[in-house]
Amino acid sequence: MSIYGERSRTIVEIEALSKSYFRDSLEIPVLRNLNFSLPEGEFVALMGPSGSGKTTLLNLIAGIDRPTKGKVKVAGTDLAQLSEGELAKWRARHIGFIFQFYNLIPVLTAYENVELPLLLTSLSKSERKEHVETALGIVGLSDRMHHYPRQLSGGQEQRVAIARAIATDPTLILADEPTGDLDKKSAEEILELLSRLNSEFKKTIVVVTHDPRAAEKAHTKKHLDKGELS
Template identity: 60%
Template sequence: MNEKTLDHIVELKGVTKTYHRGRERIEVLKQLDLEIETGEFAALMGPSGSGKTTLLNLIGGLDHPSAGEIHVSGQRIERLGSRALAKWRSNHIGFIFQFYNLMPVLTAQRNVELPLLLKKMSSKERRDRAMTALEIVGLTDRAKHLPRELSGGQEQRVAIARAIVSDPDLLLADEPTGDLDRDTAGDILELLQTLNTRHGKTILMVTHDPAAADRAGRIVHMDKGRLLEEAA
């Protein structure tokens, strides 16, 4: 049975991830179970090397688990091939990175349009949707600016607009405020909260920052590849 009910947008059962470094076997995730409800804003915290980013990669379909089941947006994804996973990601997941990862040669608007190149739509429709996404993040006046002409906070807003332009079910954010000062980080977190509360986006955010995690509705702690007790 591949389809799951959408009460839980993310459901992990007994997920293990093992790497090999030479003869050494490193178990990054150990028999991990996790459920995230549709519409939740969850923060994933833990020390470096605890497996947070690996978990995010698995949920985002960027990596395959060594064992276990991963259901996201009603799809069991751990068995999908790379082409099917790419298509699935483009339809269901929006990624937000710590260092924004914008294309330096493209304007803010073109950067936001990038995921729409994978959709069958006219250039006008792409442009309109990109402008709508930029409007949501409050950057329509910077649409024609290149990334180097924007501040860090503005770059991250463009990255968020790029993540939401395809209207994905789930936003995965990996340390989205890690490269920003406190005030700007606050603005970005506020934006994420707005996307969660007003636009209904489910968000899973990896962070080291307790203040950032406090903005989430749920905090999940990890250590040594296992989930610890949760804080509401």
């Protein structure tokens, strides 16, 4: 089910995935030979200590980083086969990304921030308006749509960021520490919202988190330590 109607979507398949970073000639392995699959409609919490490679794995699934070895297949597409341009187009269609620090554009209103990814679609202005208002309605910010980020609280900013992530009705929602910069109450609201997106709209969600409450909301917990998944 989609926030805009019925739909049947996809899985994440990761095979023998390795990722290393290089500092001069020194290879620093981050992920080692990971195998991982994610059924549609799943809500996964990816946990682990700092430096364990959680964000790197999320970036690889989002197609914003390239693996050193192995295969990442999302929504039936082998990301290694896509050029940078194709990957950008693919991300716009399939990925909704939520950042720890919200990353809203400060000179745009909540409405305009949510509309931003929709500018890449062929939707008309009135269709974009409908999508933006729906997304902001879902996150409970219909009355704040013409506020700038500086006029919103941290929790509200993160809700705008979630609205931006769901506005294009993506296949997969990826959240990198979405409650990491929030107070307890705001964090609970955000987790509740993610949980609702999963249960009510059947969105597939992967959350990178240190927060045990976030893990509790997820159906599945995955632990990543020293580049290995358990």
